[in-house]
Amino acid sequence: MSSITHQSGANDVNRVTRKLKLSGVSEDQADALVSEIRQLAGMETVEYSSASASLTFVYDAAQCSVDAVEKVLNRLGAxxxxxxxNRVKMGYFRFTDKNIKDNAAHRPHCCNKIPRR
Structure with missing residues (x-):
């Protein structure tokens, strides 16, 4: 059993883990950056490793996206x-985030009925 306590509203099915390198982050900024990202809706865990300059975060992709994290980083100067x-991974993460969000919003219909418009 997992010992991680999940944020309210976060769904196990839509949970993704992302790890990306950062640039332009000073030691003073790191704590503020992590606390700002933790405030995003659907975000579960955020960790910054100063040794590798990488940010690891886990979130519900139906509620949050890697683009939302990027906006927070840019606002704080990172x-x-x-x-x-990193660019290849970002493209893949954007693609999967959009698919997860679209699939979460999809309402299926019965096979023997005319498709909804």
Whole structure:
């Protein structure tokens, strides 16, 4: 059994873990940055490693997205690193976040009925 306490409203099915490198983060900014990101709706855990300059965060993708985290970073003067691997991961994370959000909002219909418009 998991010992993690989940934020209210967060769904296990839509939970994703992301790890990305950051640039432009000073030691003074790191704590403020982590506390600001934790305030986002659907965010569960946020950890910053100063040794590797990486941010690891877990959130409900139906409520939050990697773009919301990026907005908070930009507002505080930090950003995701611009390496090729980080850009590839960001594109993939955006794609999966959108799919999860769209699937969570989808209301299925019965197979023997005319599709809803």
């Amino acid at each position: 950003q995701f690193a611009t390496s090729a691997w």
